[in-house]
Amino acid sequence: MSNKITNRQIVCEVLSEHAKTDKNIVVLCSDSRGSASLAPFAKEFPEQFVEVGIAEQDLVGIAAGLAKMGKKAYAASPASFLSTRSYEQAKVDCAYSNTNVKLIGISGGVSYGALGMSHHSAQDIAAMSSIPNMRVYLPSDRFQTRCLFEALLKDEKPAYIRLGRNAVEDTYEEGNVPFEMDRATAVCEGSDALIVACGEMVKPAKDAAALLRQQGISAAVLDMYCVKPLDVNGLLDAAKGKKVVVTVEEHSPFGGLGSMVSQAIGASDPKKVINLALPDAPVITGTSKEVFDYYGLNAEGIAKAVKKNL
Amino acid sequence: MQNLKALSYKLRRDVVDMIMAGKAGHIGGDMSVMETMVSLYFHAMNISPENQDDPNRDMFAMSKGHCVETLYAVLAEKGFFPIEQVIKEYSRFGSKFIGHPNNKLPGIEMNSGSLGHGLPVAVGMALAQKMDKRLSRTYVVMGDGELAEGSVWEGAMSATQYGLDNLCAVVDRNRLQISGTTEQVMHQDSVKERFAAFGWNVLSVDGNDIDAMNAAFDEAKSVKGRPTMIVANTTKGKGSGVMENNVGWHHHVPNQEEYEQIMKDLKAHEEEARA
Structure with a gap:
């Protein structure tokens, strides 16, 4: 494998680039800043980073409250927990209340491998897709991940984004990434x-x-x-x-x-x-x-x- | 100055009319939480139809969302919408006045209904107010049965982690929930000690005494470095012996005879308050 850069690192890069000038960007983690590759963001922008501890319901509820006040809330937690433990917060506080919360499900799918079914999220697309007003995105490579997050930063609606844990080989070429929001x-x-x-x-x-x-x-x-x-x-x-x-x-x-x-x-x-x-x-x-x-x-x-x- | 005690009984009658017309409603909790809501909207909070989009307004989350009828009555009295419209449309086909708070309506910030959501959301709001160095405050009202939800305690933990002295929560401690007393269903008698152990400033007051609620909200404003929990000790079904402390009135539509007695009792309380 040639590419060593994970999609989650790209998310941290994009959010950090924008957070310099957009003070309303807030990142939230549930003791997950390391696994989300968001530790550099937390270090560079401590005033725009919220740690909630291992508490996914709190994570999403707080994100929704921040968003209600005009913040652009990016809540990152393992997809397995984010899509189940805090499912109701995603439904009521984000989708139903229509708050600008982007739920980032990290280490999605079977990324955690041998850790077993508790850590796998093979149900997140079904769960999140069936919530009215919740969008679901699964970017393929690092280049598309960048395009997607640049687009998400421009809207004010809730979304769930699933990312894998490992670096994936490039599908597209740097500088030549066909991308149109919500178009395959x-x-x-x-x-x-x-x-x-x-x-x-x-x-x-x-x-x-x-x-x-x-x-x-x-x-x-x-x-x-x-x-x-x-x-x-x-x-x-x-x-x-x-x-x-x-x-x-x-x-x-x-x-x-x-x-x-x-x-x-x-x-x-x-x-x-x-x-x-x-x-x-x-x-x-x-x-x-x-x-x-x-x-x-x-x-x-x-x-x-x-x-x-x- | 407005007679808030009398207003509390007048608005109870609006709630009963709403429930009679809509043939649904959590009447017991509506009655117990009334002074809390009147104190919030007519004493403690900086909120009105004129400043509802002002980023410096105070924020409110109705975590015990099933008591939306009282919220509707208070918002109508504040001028967010006419009470006649609520009574006509509440719970009807296609209505925006549904049985839980819905932010398509003016004056309602967040949708709720499932219990245990309000406190974490309020923590987010209060945190944003701190981030933006605003002087405004955030309020949340919970039920006592609701305290069995684990997410309440996740929120309680984070509120002190972030020193949110601009956050004030109320527990409507009416001691009854749908299946029986809170002590039978899931004991809450140590609610004060629990929140204190989580680092909160805790006040325990007569929640059906409007002056006591006003004073508690005032005191909460002066506390620095930590959030305040007001345990509002109330009577479920407050205002008429037909309903008071009767578990069957958690969700109940009065019959005509009950309705007439309740309205008579509420009217008598209102007149007494005005005298």
């Missing part, structure tokens, strides 16, 4: 199949398309970093004329990207949609790479699923 990004074009992925699964999807190309199969890849609001028009355009759509996500098979893509395709352009996801069970022990390989959430597994269903 076409990673590569193709004519036979469409692969739709989000978060860390975008790079393996891109690699799968390259493998398939070698075998004479043309697959398009769509980066649906905006899981909610799902870019339905972009999806339907990309799916047009394809024989199969394969979705890939680091999430439960229920209520995530696969469910939402299937719903949209089923309603407007019915065709076979295959959902690749984690199992509806505690995942096998291992690093996230070992886990992905085991369940076929890698380039080979995605390519195999496309080929089998063409």
